[in-house]
Amino acid sequence: MARKLKVFRTPIGFHDAYVAAPSRKAALQAWGADADLFARGMAEEVTDATLMKEPLTHPGQVVRKIRGTMDEHMAALPANPKRKPTKKTDAYLPKAKPRPTKPKPRPSRSKLDQAVQFIEEAEQRYDAARRDLVAREAALRKERQALEDDHDRERERLEKARADQERRYRDAMEAWRGGLAD
16 A cells, blocks of 8 residues: 655745655655754645645655745845944044055066977977988988999909809810810
8 A cells, every 4th residue: 555645845045845755754865855854944744735736746756836926035135234333433534545456467478488499499400400311311322322333343343253264264174174085
């Protein structure tokens, strides 16, 4: 058998929060309260049928209803009384002029300028090193080409000398073989 629902109310700012729940504990859970609002006098059970109607149609859900009109809320605010001088002499003293505050100094741009300068100097060093490297690479290419040309000439000369020696060796071998046959 389902438990009978009761309607509970607690104030939340300019609103009342209503909830239809089977117990006070369930109402506190629906409101997300950490303390017992009923023990503190901040929550109550509602018996007025017109106030119970909407929460009973949505059991377990918090229903917020505005309490009073905007005019009633504004009228309930405390008046702001003007401050009265504490001493009679205060009333006759001229009001002190506020001291002009010294404007903050303009932020220094020197560190930013220095950082930009460091970047420019680094770029210049990089460009100079790159130009030097390109020049050295060109010199190395030229030196390599000269080395390869010298090597090709020397190899050609040595191959020619080897071929000449090979021819002489063959001739000598033929002469030697021919002398054995005699």
